[in-house]
Amino acid sequence: MIKIVHYINQFFGQKGGEEAADLPIELVEGPVGPGTALAAALQGKAEIVKTIICGDSYFNENEEVACMGIREILDEVQPDLIVAGPAFNAGRYGMACGKVGEVAHSMGIAAISGMYVENPGYELYRNFSFMVETSNSAAGMRKAMPAMAQLVSSWIEKEGKLGTPEEEGYMPRGLRVNFFAEERGAKRAVNMLINKLEGKEFKTEYPMPVFDRVEPQPPVIDLSKATIALVTSGGVVPKGNPDHIESSSASKYGEYSIEGLDFLTEASHETAHGGYDPVACNQAPDRVLPVDVLREMEKKGKIGKLHNLFYTTVGNGTSVSNSKAFGAEIAMHLKNAGVSAAILTST
Amino acid sequence: MPVVHIATVVPISQTVGANRIVPAIAIPHPLGDPKMDPAEEKVARREMVEKALTALTTDIEDQTVF
Structure with a gap:
């Protein structure tokens, strides 16, 4: 018993x-x-x-x-x-x-x-x-x-x-268990697709996580008085990646100054991001973090100010829970610094 | 504080819940294109950032792709 x-x-x-x-x-x-x-x-x-x-x-x-x-x-x-x-x-x-x-x-x-x-x-x-x-x-x-x-x-x-x-009849435990399937993955995926196209029942083998929603925030009223911050999940970091942000499954984000910089160059910045071809970003990091055009807009008075710090992490394979925590902290830093709005770029 | 998401794969941006979305050029270079002439490339980048600023100054009620 x-x-x-x-x-x-x-x-x-x-x-x-x-x-x-x-x-x-x-x-x-x-x-x-x-x-x-x-x-x-x-x-x-x-x-x-x-x-x-x-x-x-x-x-x-x-x-x-x-x-x-x-x-x-x-x-x-x-x-x-x-x-x-x-x-x-x-x-x-x-x-x-x-x-x-x-x-x-x-x-x-x-x-x-x-x-x-x-x-x-x-x-x-x-x-x-x-x-x-x-x-x-x-x-x-x-x-x-x-x-x-x-x-x-x-x-x-x-x-x-x-x-x-x-x-x-128990709820998923979030554990992966290895087993041998009868059909290979490609065949199962095609079968799933055919069922979907035919309007038949199909079942995903990897359900997507459920994301929470935030209310759209009120717009910026006067850009010429606004401080705009740059945030990226594209992994742009100062050359040498001083904080060793991981190329995938990032466990941290970085906060770096762009004070006095008119643009980013191959010599000053690079990307820490794995999983995509980094050449285009490394040659001209403005392609991921557009410091150059925002600095010009600041000088022309189109925006009040480009925030002197930018925030960055690597989105590659980074867990939803880590991302959520980074997002909350970054938002808090921006808020405390009196930033009016943020541009988030993703690769 | 409004946020605009500049991203190439718009469905991902929508899935994770971004409210203001500006579609980008390509995954490895969202705000540029090494195949373009540098001056032309910068114009394209400026246009995209301008669109992002428009998104930030626009009142929205729901997820919006600009």
Whole structure:
């Protein structure tokens, strides 16, 4: 019989609502709350030997201590599997369930959880657990619990070797798994295209990330008084790439002065960008970062000022999360410097 | 603070959510072309930057390609 430890919060542990959110970790024998339904569904296959109950605020505010406690419990009980939640769209609870999964993972124990797809606990900890998608509120418990029980059953039957998210009914974990496909990539791509052209169903093998949106900002009213900044993902850097910005998958961006420069030259600048032929940019970096024409426009009074610093990184293979962080920091620098608008160039 | 994105592959720019977009010349040299005569090339670059400035001074409600 498979031994399960179940992690739940103060509310589902019947300790109370928000007033009990500071409750430290408690270890209880057998199933509690949603665990009883899970135990019933798994009768004969698995047993919930212990339930860990912890207040959501306590867990998140004392994460290190809480994780140490979880680790000690798992070490002592030696379960085959830990089940956490379901957390629905409760942010702190989802974070706790995700973190519990990470602790279990680090100890070689599998974790199954359930939460709403937009719960931050999913995005942050999805690598470590198998998470069933639930509705956004506890009203979805009647669907969530059977789905989790089903996943636990499959996990037991398949001795921990679960199939794809689609086959098994958990949300994608952001992990790549190698396997041999029956048909080569080119054939699969053409088949997909034909299906698309024929209006038939087709399924991408690499879904694009979902990007967030920002509201269009109000326009510049008077260019002749505006400070315009240059930003690029084309990798233009001072000659020699002083900060060693990587040619792909950049982990940083650079901030460099163009004060007093009328244009960029082969001697002063180059591109750090891999993945495209750098010759044209290296010969005349203004082709990527148009300092020359903006400087002329500044002199003619068409724009108030060209900002004396430019920001640059390499867009080649750079992750969305890095790019987002660079963007936020660069925007903050520009804002603090009183810049009116930015021109972002991309290769 | 408005931002204009000068990029060659406009669908990427749209996908990542740029609001003001100016299509560029080519991926390795968005604001120039080594095949052009240098004076001609600079005119082309100036026109593109002017278009970018127009984008920055234009009130928009949605993603717009200039």
